[in-house]
Amino acid sequence: MTRTVVLSDDLSGAAEVAGTVLERTTDLELSLSGVDGFTAAVGIVDLDTRSRSAAEAGARLSAALGAVPAGTRVVVKIDSLLRGHVATTVDVLARRGRVVVAAGHPGLGRIVRNGVLYVNDVPLHRSSVWNAEPGLPPASVRDVVGTAPSVAVPDVTGNRDLDDVVASVADDPDVVLVGSGALAAALVRTLPAATAARDTHPADPARxxxxxxxxxxxxxxxxxxxxxxxxxxxxxxxxxxxxxxxxxxxxxxxxxxxxxxxxxxxxxxxxxxxxxxxxxxxxxxxxxxxxxxxxxxxxxxxxxxxxxxxxxxxxxxxxxxxxxxxxxxxxxxxxxxxxxxxxxxxxxxxxxxxxxxxxxxxxxxxxx
Structure with a gap:
């Protein structure tokens, strides 16, 4: 089985992926410090870049990628509303090779149709979900990730589309997948099933x-x-x-x-x-x-x-x-x-x- 490393821009996103992985296998690790030392089938890293500058976000991502062993599947977890340094992330990745940006999160009503991200059937740039952000929401995914031919932006209207994306790159681990927790979940669905996770810590008193x-x-x-x-x-x-x-x-x-x-x-x-x-x-x-x-x-x-x-x-x-x-x-x-x-x-x-x-x-x- 190809080892997988998931790089997330914040902790709750990293944990979201970990929660999905736990439904399939206990062979995972979550790191707050970097990629080095992973031995599990799935390694998840919080790069903690969401609130940092674009330059620092790019540098942290580059350093993490440099520590990933050859032949490892890399998934970069981004915000399903395209907040954070998505443009910088894709730019760093595109300089290394092929990238598939499968944005959106169908289970949360966030889909990509004709290249436009919709939130509960409202185009992102016409919604209010970016009200607390310093900039304006993009009119399309391409407005964020650019038009480089090495970057694919498929429509995502349901989880089957995400399954198809994962299947399309199954034989090429060098292709980097970029998307929300829903894309990570599609990849997890391809892992061999194992015993569900159990917390072996002694029973907790009421706290x-x-x-x-x-x-x-x-x-x-x-x-x-x-x-x-x-x-x-x-x-x-x-x-x-x-x-x-x-x-x-x-x-x-x-x-x-x-x-x-x-x-x-x-x-x-x-x-x-x-x-x-x-x-x-x-x-x-x-x-x-x-x-x-x-x-x-x-x-x-x-x-x-x-x-x-x-x-x-x-x-x-x-x-x-x-x-x-x-x-x-x-x-x-x-x-x-x-x-x-x-x-x-x-x-x-x-x-x-x-x-x-x-x-x-x-x-x-x-x-x-």
């Missing part, structure tokens, strides 16, 4: 949960409201105060002293400062969570990586899923961390994640 919402999406706000209906207190910190390093943690610490809590960020913010805000938020969460017996639910890949880095966590072991994209990871200290892309999940997503970690039936009211 409180700190949910950190690092996304500005409308859906996330609705999910927070649903979690509040379960009795979990919502604590909001001002974005400007977080950036300035003067945000108080007293309210959050008080809420956690009584049980679980959810942390959100409020107030206006210049999108160009979002990267600095995420790092500052990670340090704030780490100050509260360090030394406290609390599991974490982290939405948004940049937020998840910032918190993990601030806590000094360098390795994570995928052990299961709450639902698609909401992946349970085990830290070396035994703490469970669920990551989930910010735009994923229905209204009940955060409630289900909290219930899973807290050992409660879904929909049960917290006694915080």
């Amino acid at each position: 409180d949960v700190l949910t950190v919402v690092g996304t500005a999406s409308v859906g996330a706000r609705d999910q927070v409201a649903r979690l509040a209906e379960d009795g979990v207190p919502v604590v909001s910190v001002d974005a400007a105060a977080v950036l300035a390093g003067r945000a108080s943690t007293a309210e959050l610490e008080g809420a956690l002293a009584r049980g679980s809590a959810v942390l959100t960020v409020s107030g206006p913010l210049d999108p160009s400062a979002s990267g600095r805000l995420v790092v500052a938020l990670g340090h704030l969460v780490a100050r509260v969570a360090a030394g406290r017996a609390v599991d974490l639910a982290l939405t948004g890949g940049e937020t998840a990586r910032a918190v993990v880095d601030a806590l000094g966590i360098t390795t994570l072991r995928p052990v299961g899923q709450v639902h698609y994209g909401a992946v349970v990871l085990r830290a070396p200290d035994g703490r469970r961390i669920v990551t989930r892309p910010g735009s994923f999940g229905d209204r009940h997503s955060l409630s289900a994640i909290h219930a899973h970690l807290a050992g409660l039936p879904v929909g049960a009211v917290s006694q915080s």
Whole structure:
């Protein structure tokens, strides 16, 4: 079997792929530091490039590619809404050889038809999903990846199209596949089935949960409201105060002293400062969570990586899923961390994640 390496631009995307792989095989590794040392059939790397400059993103990708052994299938996981450094990514790859960019995520209503990415039947550039981004959404996938003849951009209207893409390059591991978690899932479907993953860690006692919402999406706000209906207190910190390093943690610490809590960020913010805000938020969460017996639910890949880095966590072991994209990871200290892309999940997503970690039936009211 051809060994596979998946390079992701953020942690929640890497975990999303890991959750899919776990449904097929336990022979996988998730790295926060690089490609070197992989022995598993599937190696997944968080390159942590989403919030970095295009130049740094390109340099990190080039370095990772240089460490991949010859004959390894490389999949580069990008955002299904084409956010991040997709253009830089494809440019780096195209200089090395053939690339297939199979964008979209049919299971989430994100398809590519006639080269245009649609979100729930609305062209991306006419939708509102890029409202928190510093630039304008592209009118087509080619507007992002360019017109180089070595780069193919097939339409993706369903999972069968993704299966066909994977089948078309099966005999040529040098072709790099670029796409969302749905493309990675199509590749996973070709792997030999193995025993489903089991977490061998001793049974966890009931633990409180700190949910950190690092996304500005409308859906996330609705999910927070649903979690509040379960009795979990919502604590909001001002974005400007977080950036300035003067945000108080007293309210959050008080809420956690009584049980679980959810942390959100409020107030206006210049999108160009979002990267600095995420790092500052990670340090704030780490100050509260360090030394406290609390599991974490982290939405948004940049937020998840910032918190993990601030806590000094360098390795994570995928052990299961709450639902698609909401992946349970085990830290070396035994703490469970669920990551989930910010735009994923229905209204009940955060409630289900909290219930899973807290050992409660879904929909049960917290006694915080």
